[in-house]
Amino acid sequence: MIIGGAQENTLLNCLDLIEHHDDEVMLVTGPALGPEGDLLHRAGFFPDQANQQGRAELRGRAGELQIELLPMFRRNIHPLRDWAASRAIRNAIRHFRPDVVHTHSAKGGLLGRAAAWSLGVPAVIHTVHGAPFHEFQPRAAREFFRRCERYAAARCHHMISVADAMTDLMVRAGVAPREKFTTISSGMDVDPFLRADEHRQAVREKYQIAPDRVVIGKIARLFHLKGHDDLITAAADVVRQCPQVLFLLVGDGILREPLIRRIESIGLSDHFVFTGLVSPSDVPPLIGAMDVLVHTSLREGLARALPQALIAGKPAVSYDVDGAREVVISGETGFLVPARDTAVLADSLIRLAENDHLRQEWGRAGRQRFTEQFRHQEMTRQIRELYLRVLGRRPG
Secondary structure (H helix, E strand, O other): OEOOHHHHHHHHHHHHHHHHHOOOOEEEEOOOOOOOOEHHHHOOOEEEEEOOOOOEEEEOOOOOOEEEEOOOOOOOOOHHHHHHHHHHHHHHHHHHOOOEEEEEOHHHHHHHHHHHHHOOOOEEEEEEOOOOOOOOOOHHHHHHHHHHHHHHHOOOOEEEEOOHHHHHHHHHOOOOOHHHEEEOOOOEOOHHHHOHHHHHHHHHHHOOOOOOOEEEEEEOOOOOOOOHHHHHHHHHHHHHHOOOEEEEEEEOOOOHHHHHHHHHHOOOHHHEEEEEOOOHHHHHHHHHOOOEEEEOOOOOOOOOHHHHHHHOOOOEEEEOOOOHHHOOOEOOOEEEEOOOOHHHHHHHHHHHHHOHHHHHHHHHHHHHHHOOOOEHHHHHHHHHHHHHHHHOOOOO
């Protein structure tokens, strides 16, 4: 449960099921390792002492949500640890005796579905936030992960995609037939994004951004395949034609120092601001300080930053990858750009930087189109209806 979109989606779904549907919910997770931060601690949960089985139970503001932290349940492949995690997940399911097991992520999806299926859980559901296999992997690794997904897909009743593009990808790869998928947008708390502009002046003052600067923001880990290098390449052309532009990079990661060095080497230091790692609650105000959001990741199911920016009334420029085209509609809410085409990327950013009227018009269109679709309560309502369909029950 690091700080990330899929994790936030999962936590909101759990809390909604309790608050709005009076369900009993247990969240099984591993430790939040990595530089992204721990979402559960940020959300007000805290660990109690580990029990005799080596599990740590967490409690927080929503005391009804039982969270079992399995120390051996890690992201990276490790046969002995994964075997122990599989046994622990199976024991947790056997003890809780749920009507539904809903899994997320590649590791959780593989181990969780196999355990739940073997125990005869009445409804086993998996959400595809992004495929674990992709073209940037070595062929052997890509085929291994594809086969893992196919194995796991045969051990669940239904799958949820956060974007139609994820269903298309999984069907093309032979993971499962199309009728096994339903698209449900990944929900969020939209209200802070609707109020994002209330913080515009304060955030700009914090980062010493002059009122007349046009701020192009990017929200992503400073990590491989996130496209920061492409953005810097395009930025040289953007700044040459629009010297009032400033790029606000939200997030942190292992590439921070190399990116800073490259920006310095081409003389753009005055046009970039790095925020470092921020809390999820800081994201809406930061978007409020922006005029345009840019997304240059080379793979991502549907980056939450795109609907977040649109709900906040900011147009978006995105590489045309995965589910981006389902929210970034060229000529209506922003520009879609062929992946790695930095010349078209620069031209698109220049057009928006030079045209305040266009930014306002497309931002309003995005807000009107996507606010209700991405409310987390609406996501949970659709997910729970799917649970009931699989269980053969009627809502209510």
